[in-house]
Amino acid sequence: MSSATTPSSSHGHLWSVDEHLEDILSTVHPLDPIELQLLDAQGCVLVEDVTVPVSLPPFDNSSMDGYAVRVADVAGASEEFPAVLTVIGDVAAGQSEQPTVRPGQAARIMTGAPLPPGAEAVVPVEWTDGGLGAGPVSTMTAHSAAPEGASGEVRVHRAAQERAHVRARGSDVKAGDRALSAGTVLGPPQISLLAAIGRGTVRVRPRPRVVVVSTGSELVQPGEPLAQGQIYDSNSFALTAAARDAGAIAYRVGAVADDAETLRSTIEDQLIRADLVVTTGGVSVGAYDVVKEALSAIGDPDDEDGIGAGGGVEFRKLAMQPGKPQGFGSIGPDHTPLLALPGNPVSSYVSFELFVRPAIRSLMGLPAGQVHRPQVRAKLTADKALTSPAGRRQFLRGAHDPATGTVTPVGGAGSHLVAALAHADALIVVPEATTSVEPGTQVDVVLLS
Template sequence: MPATGGHTRPGPTGPPAGSAAIGQDDRVRTVEEHQAVVAALLAPLGEEEVPVAAAHRRVLARDVPAAVPLPGFDNSAMDGYAARSADVAALPVRLPVADDIPAGRTGVLPLAPGTVQRIMTGGLLPPGADVVVPVELTDAATDVVEIRDAPTAGTHLRRAGEDITAGTVALEAGSPLGAAQLGLAAAVGARTLWVRRRPRVLVLSTGSELVEPGEPLLPGQVYESNSLLLCAAVEDAGGTARRLHFVPDDVDQFLATVRAELADADLLVTSGGVSAGAYEVVKDAFRTLGTVEFVKVAMQPGGPQGAGTVDGVPVVTLPGNPVSSFVSFEVFVRPALRRALGHAAPGRLRAPAELTAPLRSPAGRRQFLRGRYDAGRVSQVGGPGSHLVAHLARANCLVVVPEDVTELPAGAPVDVVLIEGALQ
């Protein structure tokens, strides 16, 4: 179906007020400052109409009003007998079964005084009935039933509109569409939904030392993993990712590869080549364009960062160590993508926790430590090293230690960011 409200790319942006010039990295930026820079690169994404069945894990772009009430009619919440409470006030009692009402029957007879009608869960309540007697309180007969006990009037009934009334907003724009939301959309009569278009993200890892997994390794070489990690992170955030083959540390080849692939991209994410040493191909190449700014951010891991545009396409450059790349994506790229998608709550779920052991943190840098969170307590997983990817794989949260904290004892309260199994 046709898309509307197409994505508008921002033009090349200069550094924020008070920052260093494009291409300089002698200024230290706060985490919040760099989050704002990255978020500003991505404009809200356009809308498209898709079938409800194709909307799983998308983000709703328009409110969904209920075309019908839920329930749509008075019905039974139990298998049993529709009765008048006055007829079952004196117990036990034997009453003739005047009719059978299975679920799905569209027409029923009024309930005559002194009778009951056998009814199944979801069955249309006959006019005159004001209680359903569960079958367990009877002898389950189909001609004349003996009722040994009965609930009070109004029990085991589902009244029309008690869940939602017709015309009420069933789902609000900005809602992530999981199983429950899609079930509600279908239940109120929606056949299609207007959702945000998924951002198209190019992911490129750089480095002459990188080798495709499974190939023989020579001394000094490592298997390339960041692009797979980042593509999965993009998909988890709601985007579509395309992995570019990494290129050697050659500026001209890097720029040619990037520019040849940008036409259909909403965002380019690179990893590696942004530190302070020699042979930093991403920094060297983008500095020649003058539209990408490289800075240090007061955090660990993930201090070296870059953001800007190339040929009008937003670009975020991340460090090359796997843990630094992952944490940087979580802190900067994921919330920006989700905000562009229209998420009402773009951030990860956070929770307070109590440390199981003491920890240390460098002064002046916000620390994001890998942790295991369980029942309000959190333990650190491995050390702070940005190369410890096995420890990252065992973590289910990031423990956030503020810049002005250098030591915390066991039992101290901390803030954790939940990173395992979270969809919103």
């Protein structure tokens, strides 16, 4: 990691967006796997190849409610000339003992129940008189109301081919088959399959725990009154929500005042529950940039157990707008990765999308195609040309219309336009070398939802 070799800051070099991202992704590795209960593993990445231990279905069973019969006994049966069979009992799902069906006999059988010995096919109840001695029925009588349905005689109105309405053992999956491969993301259908083959727990990479700390003596908790010169803390809320949305378990620590010692001890306290720390604010060139001040000394070889034991945090200038000042490195005895984002709400949100979200999704071990937001090309719809500073990659808030393949800027380029962000669903990317983009031009668009 470059930050280990360049202790605190590199004022000269302007990092490209790609260089900064590459540094992050080459440093942040997938979390160690743990065994989780099936429902706790939802959304997580499987780290084992799962083999089917027992074939599904585990036994031949009926796909209908009806009667289990021998084929010869119902050959040529019709409503006019029914086959009359003796009902020897019920075969319900979950019943451990089955009666043997001998010539001239039938067992009343329920969907999913094992095909009893001797039976070769199932005749649906709708093709019989249901044991009532009259015409065809549409349903069985409930056993609880009419237990006599499990005995007596049944008239079968149609013939049945061998194995008709029988689901064969192993017809879904066979013992020894690969059910799911390592790397699969566990959604509801995968959880369904794992449960069906009897897996109560599964080995996955856990969701990363992300601690979000905003900094700034001007920040007030929403809902409280604002004094002169104060603003509301929005970053800790926005980034906690965004971290959850990315798949993390997110902890909002809230706003810390611009005091290096307080910030340092706050972060040190939080390390116990952090796989990733995200801060906002205090990373620029001011005299009160507390994150920079508190974390520049990280990497102290004498501080083996505290926050200072990490690889160090490097503060950089990026060739991007918004989001020029950024910090990245690792802190504490476990070298917990830390991303220090700028404090402006739009800058921090765009930085989250570009850098923190991929870091979270890398910690989850997601496949490469799911680490980043999808990117598409779209035609710029705008009243006038977009302008962008030379040498900076600009990210403008936009509204993308997939139906027409167009994107329209929302709000201006100002990095404080949090209102515009709330009405955007995409970022329009203006490359470093481009200073003006005419309406009608094809542009790169990062889709945010």
